[in-house]
Amino acid sequence: MNTFYARMTGKLLGDGCITREPNRQPRFHYTHHVPDLAWTTQCYDELKSYIPIHEPIYRKVTDERLIKGYSENYFVRSRVHPIITKLYDIWYPNGTRIVPRTFVRRYFNAEALAWWYQDDGHLKIENGQVRKIILSTESFTKEENEWLIELLYDTFQLQFRRDKANRILLYDQFQCFVFLHIVEPYMNDCMERKKNPHLPAKPFAQKPAIRLPLTIQLTKPTAQLNAALERLDYFFDEEHVNMERIMQQFLPRSFTTEPKKHVQVRLTNDNRKCLLALRKATGLTLSELSTWCFRSVEHIQERQQLYKFSS
Numbered sequence: 001m002n003t004f005y006a007r008m009t010g011k012l013l014g015d016g017c018i019t020r021e022p023n024r025q026p027r028f029h030y031t032h033h034v035p036d037l038a039w040t041t042q043c044y045d046e047l048k049s050y051i052p053i054h055e056p057i058y059r060k061v062t063d064e065r066l067i068k069g070y071s072e073n074y075f076v077r078s079r080v081h082p083i084i085t086k087l088y089d090i091w092y093p094n095g096t097r098i099v100p101r102t103f104v105r106r107y108f109n110a111e112a113l114a115w116w117y118q119d120d121g122h123l124k125i126e127n128g129q130v131r132k133i134i135l136s137t138e139s140f141t142k143e144e145n146e147w148l149i150e151l152l153y154d155t156f157q158l159q160f161r162r163d164k165a166n167r168i169l170l171y172d173q174f175q176c177f178v179f180l181h182i183v184e185p186y187m188n189d190c191m192e193r194k195k196n197p198h199l200p201a202k203p204f205a206q207k208p209a210i211r212l213p214l215t216i217q218l219t220k221p222t223a224q225l226n227a228a229l230e231r232l233d234y235f236f237d238e239e240h241v242n243m244e245r246i247m248q249q250f251l252p253r254s255f256t257t258e259p260k261k262h263v264q265v266r267l268t269n270d271n272r273k274c275l276l277a278l279r280k281a282t283g284l285t286l287s288e289l290s291t292w293c294f295r296s297v298e299h300i301q302e303r304q305q306l307y308k309f310s311s
Helices: 003-014 034-047 082-091 102-108 110-120 142-156 173-186 189-194 223-234 243-250 269-282 286-310
Strands: 016-020 027-033 057-060 068-077 121-126 127-135 169-170 208-211 260-264
Touching: 003 082, 003 102, 003 110, 003 260, 016 082, 027 034, 027 082, 027 173, 034 068, 034 189, 068 102, 102 142, 110 121, 110 142, 110 189, 121 189, 121 223, 127 173, 142 173, 169 173, 169 260, 173 243, 173 269, 208 286, 223 243, 223 286, 243 269, 243 286, 269 286
Parallel strands: none
Antiparallel strands: 016 027, 027 068, 057 068, 121 127, 127 169, 208 260
16 A cells, blocks of 8 residues: 555645545546646556546636637546545545645655656756756645655755745756656656756866865876776766766765865866766766765775774
């Protein structure tokens, strides 16, 4: 049942709802536009073994606000069931939907996030770059959205913020790539517009200016930087970027105001190739990746010194 409750958590945070007519038992239902029929059907297929639910029904609804004068969608509705009544009591304790914190925290996982995102999420791309991820949470209270932001950080170390429209947004490019990686296994093919677009990374200069903390001492910048960057191999499985290792090293995200200096060196072809591939896959900057390499080397040296001292 955990899988079912995770999916329902995503659905009820998104486009799903449970309604109760007078003197009747509650029913669960959701609606999606015609282009998202595959997603509508996937949700139906993955819920029908838990609750009695009707197949998607096509509807054409008159709407004078639209240029066409109508909208087209697919509607899915359940029959009555004790589980639906139980969920109604949890999510609608006073007849109005809330975010039930104990329930959501218990069942919120990567699949729940993916269902929520496919229902109510938006990927913003500008000038060939991933800019932000938006979760449309206008229907929740400010306090509920602040709690959802906390939940997203506690669960995935993603730092969302609430905007003036009471939506929650993820701005940091690296964290956007992490988000897309987390939900990728659960994304329906019709949701291509919300998947990682795998845009080409912008090439950098032959001798790029890389910002490094002042605490990193360089006497031979070109040789030392290129040697440190060989540590980038850790993030690759053969020629593929290992996002799990990236996430282990760069989450939770740290934004420091540590004083920095610019270093401009000519990189080896192998290092340039690694940096370009990592920047494309993760959104991390050359400076962030280079700093990690130096810190990694320093950590190894510290461990070696500690081992030498203890022995």
